[in-house]
Amino acid sequence: MNPLRISELAKKGGVGVETVRFYQRKGLLDAPQGSATAGRHYGADDVRRLRYIRKAQTAGFTLSEIAELIDLDRADDRPRARDMARARIAALDEKIAELTEARAALAKLAKDCAKGGAGPCPILAAFD
Amino acid sequence: MNPLRISELAKKGGVGVETVRFYQRKGLLDAPQGSATAGRHYGADDVRRLRYIRKAQTAGFTLSEIAELIDLDRADDRPRARDMARARIAALDEKIAELTEARAALAKLAKDCAKGGAGPCPILAAFD
């Protein structure tokens, strides 16, 4: 397949060139293959990898967890991958519960404030 | 009221001394009142303010939004407070939806992986 320039790879991944380079520095993407500069050093693997990173990120994995997942992928270590997924799901559940609670509290405050009785605004007073 | 040392204020707020000083630098808490050093410069107002900050944080407000809320409190600007609460609720809703989606996707992958058929682990392959 026709090799890509870094700017083309970035575009296909929906990120900026600097972000691609940042991922390379983090070891998430391979460094340019051709020895020299200004060439077309990237292929379909790199595009796939970049998209993998972005999708894993939306699942809430941090970049260093993603680095681990990539290693797991190489080693085909399914039990460890399941562990990570379970841990991530638990963290997600916790975060969701936390945000849901905050949302409910805030919604109640906003409603009370809108009702507009006298006295201080409940939103402002609530945190007192 | 008996004035507090910074370490006592920090303890009452459930944070470290350095965090109190960080909030002071950000203008979220007032700087020590007594001119000199090593004194008991803080009072009940500071404790209340510190707890306000921590509670607002759990509602998802950033420190600079909290700085704004504190100003609003001083100005008793209820409409603006309602606006901020609404915006925060919307952001919370968006975040919750996003995490819920990620959770569902990940849970499905984990289940498929546990079912353990042949082929590559779905968790590892999914982001491909």
Add this chain to the structure above:
DNA sequence: CTTGACTCCGTACTATGGTACGGAACCTAT
């Protein structure tokens, strides 16, 4: 009156995820 605890203050460092800059090399078209 010295020691230890505590304070204030500035500065620097951490982690996370990027974003930007400047120099040198290199490829392509004119």
Add this chain to the structure above:
DNA sequence: ATAGGTTCCGTACCATAGTACGGAGTCAAG
């Protein structure tokens, strides 16, 4: 062959929310 565009690379910078450190001053107890 020279200009323009692009690359590589290192380094520095951004926001967010802290955390840590070293120096100097002060206060109370021994």
